[in-house]
Amino acid sequence: MLDEGYIKFQPVWTPAEPLNWNILNELDHWRTVLYQHQLIGAYDNGIGFGNISQRWNAGHQFIISGSATGNIAKLNSQHYSLVERVEVDQNTLYCSGPILASSESMSHAVIYQECPWVNAVIHVHHLEYWKTLLHQIPTTPEQATYGTPDMAYAIIDLLQNDDLIKKKLFVMAGHEEGIFAFGESLETAASSLLNLPTY
Template sequence: MNTIQVNPLDEGYVKYTADHTQELIAVAELPLWKELDAGRTRLYDLGLIGTLPKGIGFGNVSIRVKDEAFLISGTATGNRRVLGPEGYCMVTSFDMDKNRVRTSGPVKASSESMSHGAIYRACLSARAVMHIHSRNIFDGLLRDHCPCTHASVPYGTPEMARAIIACVKEQGAVSGLIVMAGHDEGLITWGASVQEAVDLLVELYHRYR
């Protein structure tokens, strides 16, 4: 096992730590896996998942596997249209206050995986979570006063995870949407199925294009 420490803000904040075990996981045997990868490709084709000009990937997708364990697309995979089973990582547990995740798989999880965990913790019926980046949707939703985490809450912090939980509980919905105002262009959708969470993003893409 190796432990990776990343401080996304370099502000002496609580560091993001991943205890990662490099091992093969039976991704292809998970019932929703194919639907997840196909949904991710739909988002990729709309430019909602991809890479910035500097080559940094953005956007990640996940499904709940059991309780708070979830399967999430790996870090630095934004340049690939189709991931296949080797592009996913299992988050087996997480500690929100310590900003620490325990993961296993052929690739590592993104430091954004805590945001997915926050949704699964707050909404027990959520089966799938999508995090994408879009200038148009982000600006449009903020203009339209969509539920959002406060702009002062930065990406990759325990505060963001707690703000997401508060926001989900406020909505009290099976499926939903949160704009992360402190994470430029970033938003999250979730649903009782992969299709529900992806369809919502496709609808937003067309609404704000």
């Protein structure tokens, strides 16, 4: 079975009204651009991949695309969730909104926690970039699979690495095609993915 698209954390989800579109507008703009570049999308079997988030208010809360939305061409406010709190040690994630948060939310959460200057995190899939960048830039170990506390701890480890803070880009050896980018803004995080050379 393809290791993608299902939730591995214990979700504590409070269903709630969607956030106002004005709040989601910029996040959704970049999500659409990444979808158009097929960095977010779906495999032939219909399983979606890729997710995008933006820090929300003070603290470590963030807004993220919902679970199983990678295959949808155009999202609306029903497709975004607010992650309120994450307990990595307990593998528990608290979110609210009209949809459950993305299965990769725990990885986003630790980047916001570790780097107060980061306001946007993006996870995409791309086989050629993944192959080319693997172990050439900061890389999470093969044993760390997506959406797990193991992955969250591996990301925290990588964030101690100056090279990652400079590149703001890493690949996941244990999650084929998986690449993460982050930055001060959605635009800078998206640009580091969109400006990768074509091989």
